[in-house]
Amino acid sequence: MRQVTTLGQFIIEKQADFPYAKGELSRLLRDIGIASKIVNREVNKAGLADILGEAGSINVQGESVKKLDVFANEQFIAALSLGGECCAIASEENEDIIIVDNKQSRNAKYVVAMDPLDGSSNIDVNVSVGTIFSIYRRTSLTGPGTLEDFLQHGTEQVAAGYVIYGSSCMMVYTTGKGVNGFTLDPSIGEFCLSHPNMQTPKTAKTYSINEGNYVHFPDGVKKYIKYCQEEDAATSRPYSSRYIGSGVADIHRNLITGGIYMYPTTAKSPKGKLRLLYECNPLAFITEQAGGKATDGFRRIMELEISELHQRTPLFLGSADMVDMAGDYMKKYSGVDAAIK
Ligand code: P6P
Numbered sequence: 001m002r003q004v005t006t007l008g009q010f011i012i013e014k015q016a017d018f019p020y021a022k023g024e025l026s027r028l029l030r031d032i033g034i035a036s037k038i039v040n041r042e043v044n045k046a047g048l049a050d051i052l053g054e055a056g057s058i059n060v061q062g063e064s065v066k067k068l069d070v071f072a073n074e075q076f077i078a079a080l081s082l083g084g085e086c087c088a089i090a091s092e093e094n095e096d097i098i099i100v101d102n103k104q105s106r107n108a109k110y111v112v113a114m115d116p117l118d119g120s121s122n123i124d125v126n127v128s129v130g131t132i133f134s135i136y137r138r139t140s141l142t143g144p145g146t147l148e149d150f151l152q153h154g155t156e157q158v159a160a161g162y163v164i165y166g167s168s169c170m171m172v173y174t175t176g177k178g179v180n181g182f183t184l185d186p187s188i189g190e191f192c193l194s195h196p197n198m199q200t201p202k203t204a205k206t207y208s209i210n211e212g213n214y215v216h217f218p219d220g221v222k223k224y225i226k227y228c229q230e231e232d233a234a235t236s237r238p239y240s241s242r243y244i245g246s247g248v249a250d251i252h253r254n255l256i257t258g259g260i261y262m263y264p265t266t267a268k269s270p271k272g273k274l275r276l277l278y279e280c281n282p283l284a285f286i287t288e289q290a291g292g293k294a295t296d297g298f299r300r301i302m303e304l305e306i307s308e309l310h311q312r313t314p315l316f317l318g319s320a321d322m323v324d325m326a327g328d329y330m331k332k333y334s335g336v337d338a339a340i341k
Contacts, residue, residue, distance in 0.1 A: 007033050007171065007182045007191035017177055024085045025135070025159060025175070028110055031083035032133055032161070033171060033191055035075045039117070040169040040184060042071055043129065068123055069093060072116040072131065086110045087138060088145020090309055092118075092278055097309065099144045107142050110135055110158065111149045113278040119246030128166030130248025134282035135159040150309060154281030154302030161286065164252050172198065172252065174289040179255075195256075200292040203321040204258025205239045208250045216267035220297065220330035227329070247274065251283055251317065255290055260322035263315045264297060272296070272314035276306050280315050293323035297330040 005013075011026045018025070056067070073093040080086050084104030088097050090113040100108070112135050119129040135158045138149040161173025169184035171191050181195030207228045214222065228239040242259070244250050250261050263274050274280050284294030284301035294301040294317040304313060316326050 005193040010193055027083055028085040031079045035079035036163040038075050039072045040165050043165040069117040069120040076114055076116050080112055086112045090150050097147055101144055109138055111138050111145050113150055115278045118248050122246045127246050128164055128249040129246055131163040132279055132282050133161055134278055151306050154284055157285050160282035162248050164248050174286050179286055179290045198290050200255045200290040201258030201319055203319050205236050206242050206259030207239050208243045208261040213266040217264055218334035220334035221264045223333050224326045224329040254318045258319045260318040265314050271312045274315045276311045276313045280313055287317050292318050293320045295327055
């Protein structure tokens, strides 16, 4: 029988890498894993709305049917609150931070930022969606968590990860010592190590961007897209355009096969669409730990100043050489001043 390492076993084994760890981070990751399994079960039933009832309705069991992003948000908040290892939560679904104010959590040393169900608009068409999470050590000393606990550079992240609810359910996370992927084995209800020490190729032939926004892209992005589309056998061009519209799905594919994901400034999103705190920083941490890069077109994502919980930023993320080249085009044709206003 092939040796199977479950997420729980792996977390405990790796805890030894942190000599002063007393298990809090391990339990926090366990709590996230539990909520992910519950969300996965509901996501897999999403196509049965006719049988199970539409969001907002009362189903035949007399239960109120929630929109899946609301359901996911509630599951992660409940798991993190019950686990007692984090003192505050920031969520894409909540305007303000959520103070976890029970006896055990009040003085817990971690805060968690999350997008509980990224790409949820794709659920009704059976496209993969994901959860993104980021864990910081609180900067406040004791008592209820504060907004300032979240306004830290991405380089201060203690751990980050995503869960992809697709053809299989996978959790991919890092604690700063590499990236590891776990696939849910429904027969035993455990996440099992399936992608140890993930490394993303330095270059590849896939670019991911919503070209419907082309007209309003910065000139540097337009020039880079044209570079990707030119014919040149020596550099395997033209590249392939792959854009699912669900960031976790696009970024997970590119992490494994190599590629670049870009969400630059657009007319509709003049500061970029994706959120720095609970989308870009965690995805950047994972990508860098896998040997890739993540910038806003000019600067390293994880070094950007953050002043608001839901702050947006442009995102160029993936294979290091591709992100570098896109950055060269941005510097040459879009200039730092033009892109940061
Ligand atoms: P658009 C989902 O809403 C998301 O935040 C990412 O997951 C995804 O890559 C992007 O937005 C899709 O945005 O504007 O191309 O539909």
